[in-house]
Amino acid sequence: MNTPFNALNEMIRLASPFPESVAVKDWKASGGKVIGWVNPYVPEEIIYAAGMLPFQVSGNNEPVQMQGAEAYILSNTCSYIRTCWQLQLDGQYGFLDGLVSSSMCDQDKRLYSVWEYYKKLPYMDILYAPRKRDEAAVQLYLADIEDFRDRLSLYGMRRIPQPDLADAIRVYNRGRELMSRLYELRKRDRPPVTGAEALEVSKAAARLPRDRFNELMEQLLDEIKRTGREIKKSRRVMVIGNDLHNATQIEALESLDAVVVVDEMNCGIRYAWGQVETQMPPMEALARYYILGRPVDMHTWNSDGRLEFIGEMTQQYKVDGIVSEIVRFCTYNGWDKFDLKKQMDKRGIPILEIDLEYGHPAGAQVEIRAEAFMEMLESRAS
Amino acid sequence: MGTDNLITPEGLAARLKMAAEAMRKKPGVMKSTAGYMELLNKYVGRIITAKEHGKFVVTHGTQQPLEIYEAMDIVGVFNEFWGVISDVVMVESVPEALSISASTGTPNEVCSFFRNMDGLMHVGKWPHTDMFVYATSSCDNVKAFHTLGRRYGIPDFGLERPYYPFTPRAMEHWRNEHKRLIAFLEEKTGKKLDYDRLKETVRLSYRLTEVALEIDDLVAHVPTPMSAECFGGVLLALRLMCGTQEAVDFLESLKAELEERIANGVAAVNLERFRVIWSSFTPFWDTGLMGFMQQKYGAVSVTEVLQLWRGQANWILDPDDPLGNLAYRTQLAPGNCQYSPSIDWAGQVVEQARKFKADGAIFNNNWGCKQAAGLSSIVRDELLRHCNVPTLTLNVDVIDATFTSRAEVEAQMDGFFEMIESSKAYKERRNLK
Numbered sequence: 001m002n003t004p005f006n007a008l009n010e011m012i013r014l015a016s017p018f019p020e021s022v023a024v025k026d027w028k029a030s031g032g033k034v035i036g037w038v039n040p041y042v043p044e045e046i047i048y049a050a051g052m053l054p055f056q057v058s059g060n061n062e063p064v065q066m067q068g069a070e071a072y073i074l075s076n077t078c079s080y081i082r083t084c085w086q087l088q089l090d091g092q093y094g095f096l097d098g099l100v101s102s103s104m105c106d107q108d109k110r111l112y113s114v115w116e117y118y119k120k121l122p123y124m125d126i127l128y129a130p131r132k133r134d135e136a137a138v139q140l141y142l143a144d145i146e147d148f149r150d151r152l153s154l155y156g157m158r159r160i161p162q163p164d165l166a167d168a169i170r171v172y173n174r175g176r177e178l179m180s181r182l183y184e185l186r187k188r189d190r191p192p193v194t195g196a197e198a199l200e201v202s203k204a205a206a207r208l209p210r211d212r213f214n215e216l217m218e219q220l221l222d223e224i225k226r227t228g229r230e231i232k233k234s235r236r237v238m239v240i241g242n243d244l245h246n247a248t249q250i251e252a253l254e255s256l257d258a259v260v261v262v263d264e265m266n267c268g269i270r271y272a273w274g275q276v277e278t279q280m281p282p283m284e285a286l287a288r289y290y291i292l293g294r295p296v297d298m299h300t301w302n303s304d305g306r307l308e309f310i311g312e313m314t315q316q317y318k319v320d321g322i323v324s325e326i327v328r329f330c331t332y333n334g335w336d337k338f339d340l341k342k343q344m345d346k347r348g349i350p351i352l353e354i355d356l357e358y359g360h361p362a363g364a365q366v367e368i369r370a371e372a373f374m375e376m377l378e379s380r381a382s
Numbered sequence: 383m384g385t386d387n388l389i390t391p392e393g394l395a396a397r398l399k400m401a402a403e404a405m406r407k408k409p410g411v412m413k414s415t416a417g418y419m420e421l422l423n424k425y426v427g428r429i430i431t432a433k434e435h436g437k438f439v440v441t442h443g444t445q446q447p448l449e450i451y452e453a454m455d456i457v458g459v460f461n462e463f464w465g466v467i468s469d470v471v472m473v474e475s476v477p478e479a480l481s482i483s484a485s486t487g488t489p490n491e492v493c494s495f496f497r498n499m500d501g502l503m504h505v506g507k508w509p510h511t512d513m514f515v516y517a518t519s520s521c522d523n524v525k526a527f528h529t530l531g532r533r534y535g536i537p538d539f540g541l542e543r544p545y546y547p548f549t550p551r552a553m554e555h556w557r558n559e560h561k562r563l564i565a566f567l568e569e570k571t572g573k574k575l576d577y578d579r580l581k582e583t584v585r586l587s588y589r590l591t592e593v594a595l596e597i598d599d600l601v602a603h604v605p606t607p608m609s610a611e612c613f614g615g616v617l618l619a620l621r622l623m624c625g626t627q628e629a630v631d632f633l634e635s636l637k638a639e640l641e642e643r644i645a646n647g648v649a650a651v652n653l654e655r656f657r658v659i660w661s662s663f664t665p666f667w668d669t670g671l672m673g674f675m676q677q678k679y680g681a682v683s684v685t686e687v688l689q690l691w692r693g694q695a696n697w698i699l700d701p702d703d704p705l706g707n708l709a710y711r712t713q714l715a716p717g718n719c720q721y722s723p724s725i726d727w728a729g730q731v732v733e734q735a736r737k738f739k740a741d742g743a744i745f746n747n748n749w750g751c752k753q754a755a756g757l758s759s760i761v762r763d764e765l766l767r768h769c770n771v772p773t774l775t776l777n778v779d780v781i782d783a784t785f786t787s788r789a790e791v792e793a794q795m796d797g798f799f800e801m802i803e804s805s806k807a808y809k810e811r812r813n814l815k
Contacts, residue, residue, distance in 0.1 A: 114759065114760065117725060128546075136555070328489075331521070335496075
């Protein structure tokens with residue numbers, strides 16, 4: 001049994017209960033506004049600079065019973081989207097003052113439309129998430145986020161000033177730097193944290209006021225240094241595919257003789273990746289970071305870079321095997337499956353493909369397949 | 383996994399030729415139906431003979447400026463409608479192609495328009511393709527073009543369209559994307575675009591739009607003169623052959639026939655009981671379904687979303703700016719509201735329902751389409767709120783006939799039309815007690 005970290009416990013405490021957590025209640029109690037964001041093409045820095053709390057709309061560690069969502073969003077939509085809407089129907093997101101999304105995928109934009117039509121919030125906005133990674137895409141996105149800044153300023157009745165944007169970039173850069181350090185530590189032969197713990201850290205980053213998160217993150221890194229904690233497992237696993245917010249899914253893998261050392265999720269390594277340039281005008285710097293500054297993701301048309309990135313991470317983190325978790329009805333991941341498998345075969349990295357419902361715990365079937373996969377990794381190693 | 387029924391381009395052409403001949407002889411069908419089959423045959427024929435005529439072939443997605451292809455002597459293959467055309471003459475092909483696609487690891491939850499292409503390419507039965515071109519403005523599945531391009535060594539180009547399409551900035555960006563497309567095509571073909579030829583194909587395309595809108599007005603007539611067997615002709619002419627004289631000729635002849643039918647009091651059915659709007663797409667997977675509805679329920683199909691032009695579709699904004707006009711045309715083009723916010727789509731459908739005096743809407747929820755799955759409720763509720771038009775949602779696969787049985791659909795339609803007939807709104811609309 002590994003000793004728990006005080007800083008991580010505090011992150012979890014502040015982010016609980018989900019979603020209207022201690023941190024959210026405190027924020028609202030002080031008269032602050034909370035703006036939900038749905039996917040990684042929403043620049044949180046702008047919301048933060050407006051003096052509002054950015055909060056990622058998602059599910060959490062418990063599965064959500066669909067009791068009405070499918071009357072609005074049909075069941076051939078991914079369960080992540082339906083989960084978010086069900087939580088809204090259940091009144092769980094009643095604390096949101098606004099919602100910002102992007103057209104990153106068909107389902108994200110439809111969730112936005114349904115929310116706007118049936119439960120319009122005081123502030124609502126949607127951005128375009130370019131599918132290309134070039135200068136034209138940067139300019140297109142820049143124009144969109146400039147509009148977003150204008151509209152949010154109007155809503156907040158205060159023009160978001162450049163220095164506040166620069167400060168927000170500094171705070172978020174610091175958060176990314178600290179999260180990246182944690183990822184670096186996971187490259188060790190015996191990483192200091194489990195994959196499930198790392199996921200809780202990423203979730204906290206998306207749900208707590210970022211400056212508070214940064215303080216706790218510094219404490220966590222300090223605790224890791226002081227305690228010299230090591231996770232002693234034989235197999236090193238990478239999780240790829242859709243965002244997971246249910247840490248019990250990772251825990252199920254790690255209940256075997258394996259530890260998740262890296263991921264390829266938007267809410268994981270991409271969320272911690274890189275830095276926004278601080279030597280150029282803040283809005284342009286944000287546009288460049290959000291379009292070009294992070295690893296290629298599944299929504300980019302040319303996903304060659306995504307496949308290369310996954311391969312590169314398997315080497316850097318000395319991964320024995322990949323668990324590919326795809327939420328059913330995810331079009332993007334569906335189209336990458338064939339070539340991903342081929343490319344990882346070339347690299348000699350085995351993949352376990354798991355189709356799952358977002359938020360649901362790993363069932364017996366998944367556990368049996370995961371066990372067989374670990375045994376296969378074991379026999380390869382020997 | 384069978385492959386006996388997989389259709390080749392040559393097989394498709396042969397069957398379309400037979401279908402045209404059969405339609406010419408069949409009593410009681412609109413005579414334009416034969417012309418419709420012939421148009422499809424010409425389309426497929428151009429693809430088959432492209433290589434021998436030294437032409438390049440582009441397999442493309444929706445919202446494409448086909449006028450540019452025509453002006454550059456490039457032959458287009460619209461990936462989505464390849465499955466639609468094969469369903470017209472050989473419904474057994476698509477399920478086999480889909481099972482081949484599944485065998486490559488492609489999940490069955492992605493759109494079967496694309497899985498059909500995936501499967502046929504895997505076994506070498508897709509038309510020879512030199513390039514892939516696609517746009518944001520259909521759906522996430524267009525990623526398949528790059529994926530398959532990577533797999534088969536086919537270069538690809540995507541046109542990126544902002545989420546809100548009609549702002550000046552969005553229009554400028556979209557126009558520039560067309561410029562980039564031309565540069566891509568010129569590089570790959572080694573040919574320069576002749577702007578005089580482009581003006582001509584744009585002229586033909588605009589004429590096609592005008593005739594399509596005139597046909598809309600005729601179809602809106604009560605009772606409608608458009609019979610089910612010819613209903614798909616307008617859509618396919620617009621989506622496959624715009625910028626060609628052949629498409630204009632076909633729609634002109636269809637229009638003349640509809641005018642004649644109205645003048646002679648000939649309607650799709652003797653007793654028109656229900657007017658139906660297809661609020662997502664028509665039943666491509668079961669091309670006989672609309673005819674069946676006419677016969678069993680007296681339910682005529684009067685309009686559908688994929689062939690809807692926005693407003694009056696006056697897309698020639700500046701005669702000296704063919705690219706700007708085309709960029710605008712592809713925004714206004716039928717079906718483009720799919721990519722827009724759901725409320726925009728719903729607004730278009732409401733307008734359509736009013737214009738065509740619809741009694742009921744049928745929303746085909748395509749298993750692989752996430753756009754539709756997320757907007758159906760808004761379309762349904764807006765139709766009911768603004769026009770008192772109820773919606774039947776059918777869970778289907780857009781081109782796979784094996785996904786849903788006719789019996790299942792029939793059972794749902796029995797209840798739906800019975801419900802409409804007993805509704806107050808229907809009785810008021812028809813002045814019934």
